[in-house]
Amino acid sequence: MGDILVGTCSWTDPALVRSGWFPTGQRDAEGRLRYYAGRFPVVEADASYYALPQERVSRLWVERTPDGFTFDVKAFSLLTGHPTRESVMPNGLPADTKDRGVLDEVWSLFAAGVEPLRRAGRLGSVLFQFPPWLRPGDRAERILAQTARRTRDWPVSVEFRHPDWWRSDRDAASTRALLAEYGMAAVAVDMAQGLPSSLPPVTPVSTSRLAVVRFHGRSTSWGRGTKEDRFRYTYSEDELTAWIPRLRELAERVERVHVLFNNCCGRASVGAAEQMDRLLHADRSRT
Numbered sequence: 653m654g655d656i657l658v659g660t661c662s663w664t665d666p667a668l669v670r671s672g673w674f675p676t677g678q679r680d681a682e683g684r685l686r687y688y689a690g691r692f693p694v695v696e697a698d699a700s701y702y703a704l705p706q707e708r709v710s711r712l713w714v715e716r717t718p719d720g721f722t723f724d725v726k727a728f729s730l731l732t733g734h735p736t737r738e739s740v741m742p743n744g745l746p747a748d749t750k751d752r753g754v755l756d757e758v759w760s761l762f763a764a765g766v767e768p769l770r771r772a773g774r775l776g777s778v779l780f781q782f783p784p785w786l787r788p789g790d791r792a793e794r795i796l797a798q799t800a801r802r803t804r805d806w807p808v809s810v811e812f813r814h815p816d817w818w819r820s821d822r823d824a825a826s827t828r829a830l831l832a833e834y835g836m837a838a839v840a841v842d843m844a845q846g847l848p849s850s851l852p853p854v855t856p857v858s859t860s861r862l863a864v865v866r867f868h869g870r871s872t873s874w875g876r877g878t879k880e881d882r883f884r885y886t887y888s889e890d891e892l893t894a895w896i897p898r899l900r901e902l903a904e905r906v907e908r909v910h911v912l913f914n915n916c917c918g919r920a921s922v923g924a925a926e927q928m929d930r931l932l933h934a935d936r937s938r939t
Contacts, residue, residue, distance in 0.1 A: 724910060867913045
């Protein structure tokens with residue numbers, strides 16, 4: 653059975669920093685990461701979505717975490733087709749996805765930024781979270797093929813946000829096959845159901861290396877409202893317990909399962925991760 657690693661989708665979220673979860677004396681950048689890494693084995697670095705990762709910072713992350721600690725790194729917004737502010741673009745480049753020269757430089761800088769993690773064996777995956785307007789079809793397949801060429805030899809996971817990727821058994825089979833062709837790990841999500849943007853509660857496997865489950869919370873404000881509205885959610889023990897057999901089943905099929913909580917509002921994400929870890933340990937002791 654593969655390992656199940658539980659963590660959160662950020663350790664730097666301002667609401668978490670303000671919550672008091674980090675103890676006094678460990679609230680600077682170094683202290684926060686060291687404290688987090690002493691409690692969880694994996695984290696998703698989401699700051700790389702908003703600005704390109706820096707090689708110097710990645711080296712510090714390696715130095716400040718124990719051997720075996722794993723980072724999933726979220727791909728920069730320009731690389732997944734999301735709107736990108738000109739102010740975060742490097743070297744005064746325009747945020748133009750149609751300019752091959754711009755894309756070449758951004759890809760190169762992103763690769764350099766995560767290389768210390770990859771070289772140290774700490775890079776669990778680079779998460780490509782594609783926008784909700786990317787539907788299945790020829791254009792999407794071209795984008796995925798281009799992404800695969802750019803990320804050759806990287807560990808990659810993919811979260812599609814349009815429901816059509818997983819809506820029916822036939823859709824799901826096609827999506828799994830497409831990801832498997834490129835050796836990319838499929839990302840499952842837990843979120844509110846019954847909304848137009850709701851993704852079906854599937855747990856696909858597209859590579860034996862890794863499966864990822866991201867818990868977004870079950871707020872009915874998903875797709876509208878403020879960020880806090882969308883992610884404000886506290887999981888109940890029953891909701892987490894219901895996932896235990898599904899996570900165990902995934903672990904029987906892959907080498908590692910990453911379970912990441914994205915309900916980043918105050919202590920909600922770390923609280924849910926801590927509770928999920930306890931439930932998994934309790935379940936293991938009974939078997």
